[in-house]
Amino acid sequence: MLILGIETSCDETGVALYDAAAGRLAAHAVHSQVAMHEAYGGVVPELASRDHIRRLIPLTRQVLRQAKRNIHDLSGVGYTAGPGLAGALLVGASFAHALGVALRIPALGIHHLEGHLLSPLLSERPPSFPFVALLVSGGHTQLMRVEGVGRYTLLGETQDDAAGEAFDKTAQLLGLGYPGGPALSRLADTGVPGRLTLPRPMLHSQDLEFSFSGLKTAVATAIKNEQPRPADLARAFVDAVVEVLVAKCLKALQSTGLKRLVVAGGVGANRQLRAALDAAASQRSFEVFYPEPELCTDNGAMIAFAAALRLPQEASGEARFTVKPRWDLEG
């Protein structure tokens, strides 16, 4: 079984081949649109859709060449059906279904967050079920209980901004460009810890909910009133976000009684977060699992992999052509 994975939910065109028989990734390629959107300070949906159209065929040819496989070797296609930008999702859905019809193979819509959630299973040291998953991306911040493929329970999520969104908005306030998460993280490394303190939103709430929009306001206020060194402000911001994320992960592990934590999504690539979680894990004797760094942000590999796990369970029949710009993972 060779499965093609297509990711076009936002500003990355991701294409990958997962060899289900060998149980490994055969090839993957990502084209990032960051340079194109940078001038606008954020993703322009119409430009994103048009660029996905331009990239999909060349990237598909590229991964087939890399894996030394032929298009007729494909036995299924997985594509991101949501959540994401409607126009961008439709590009991937159309491409996947067209291939499905032409090659007489199934095309299956995959939940973007399920892709992220399962991506650590592609790493050298994969976690076993059940586990707690922290999903931290540009659009989502959620804690989930994961019993197995397709068995997800939402434990808590952000009430407003996502963690990645808070990183990006703070980076923008500091003039670090878009998306500013990685640059903000690097700048924080050179800041003095504790020179500035920012609020820890909902740190002591008894639930597993998050809130990050107030933090962005606190950053704006600090810039206006205190004119801090950008590096010190970056440090204060990263320390606040990391402390809240780690505390809620610990709470989720405690309340579920589970001993395995999986971190996924773009912010999962953050060095400070990983260091803090690793330290907590060795102290409190639980295990933490991360995707390979290149598979933290959006990619086709996670979609190909989720499709490979799901396709054997899918009832054959008429393929449903659908995208869901908004879509709960539990559903």
Ligand code: KG4
């Ligand atoms: O998962 P992802 O690629 O796309 C979404 O599904 O949203 O996540 C992108 C987000 C952006 O907000 C980006 O700034 C953030 O992940 N990000 C980081 C780092 N790398 C990516 N945030 C903090 N530190 C990083 N190293």
Ligand code: ZN
């Ligand atoms: Zn994502």
